[in-house]
Amino acid sequence: MTFIWFIYAAWLLLIVYLTVKSIGVKRDTEPHLLQSFGLMFAMIVAFLLPHLPLFAFVNFAPVGPVLSSVGVVLAVAGMLLLVWGRQALGRDWSQTVSVKQEHELVTSGPYHVLRHPMYAGGLLACIGSAIVVGGPFVFLLVLLGAIFIWRVGAEDRLLARQFPDEFPAYARRTNALVPFVW
Template identity: 75%
Template sequence: MVFVWSIYAAWLVLIVYLTVSAFGVKRDTEEHIAQRLGLMFAMILAFLLPRVPMFRFVNFAPVNAVLSSIGVIVAVTGMAFLVWARQTLGSNWSQIVSAKHGHELVTSGPYRYVRHPMYTGGLVACIGSAIVVGGGFVFLLILLGVIFLWRVGAEDRLLARQFPDEFPDYARRTKALVPFVW
């Protein structure tokens, strides 16, 4: 049970960090309330679905200590990568796909390896969490996976418009989510 609580504690710390670090970011050039609501709805749905009788099979935690340890390490590694990416973005970060006032193309830190390291880190954290806890994290992985795949395309199009001289070369030399693969 300590592994399960470790996962929830790590996510709580991550959410608090992301919330606090959102203060002082550059303002979005326009509001996208549908994106904000869609992300919130997906997270709520992910934790409601395991309560539906036909989906109870995903409630498999706790598993053995070795697999749980691996899951915690994977989850924390994903979260650390996400935090590194968030720190590197600085005031250019946005919860939604949106241009910022004074937007800059960030290509350093984890952005040297993938164009969307926060999504990579988030998905890795969900995989580790699903190994340990199952339930909502299984559905969170699926739902966020779909949302993140959409956002990769949307952000790439936005960055191509915002940075027509720099982004195409950056996109050619840097994979989207998985280093050296995609």
């Protein structure tokens, strides 16, 4: 049970961190309310679905201490990658796929290897959390996974338009989500 509480506390701290860090970011050049609401809706649905009898099988927590330990390590590693990516983006971070005012192409930190380390970290954190907690994190993994895969393509297309001279070479030398794979 301690592992489960740790996972929830870690996610809460991550949400607080991301909320505080969103203060002072560069403005989007246009609003993207549908994307923001879609992300929020997916998270709410992920936490509601395990309460339906049809999906009771995902409520398998708690698991043994060894498997829980593996899950916690994966979750923390994913969150650390996500935070590192967020730090590297600085004021160019956005909750949505959008062009920022005075947008810059960030290629340092984890962006030196991955084009989307925040998504990779978020997915890894969801995998670890799903191992420990099950239920809502299983659905969060599935729903955010689909959203993140869509966003990888959308962001790559946006960056290719925004940085036509720099992005193609950057895309050739980096992977999207998984180092050495994709």
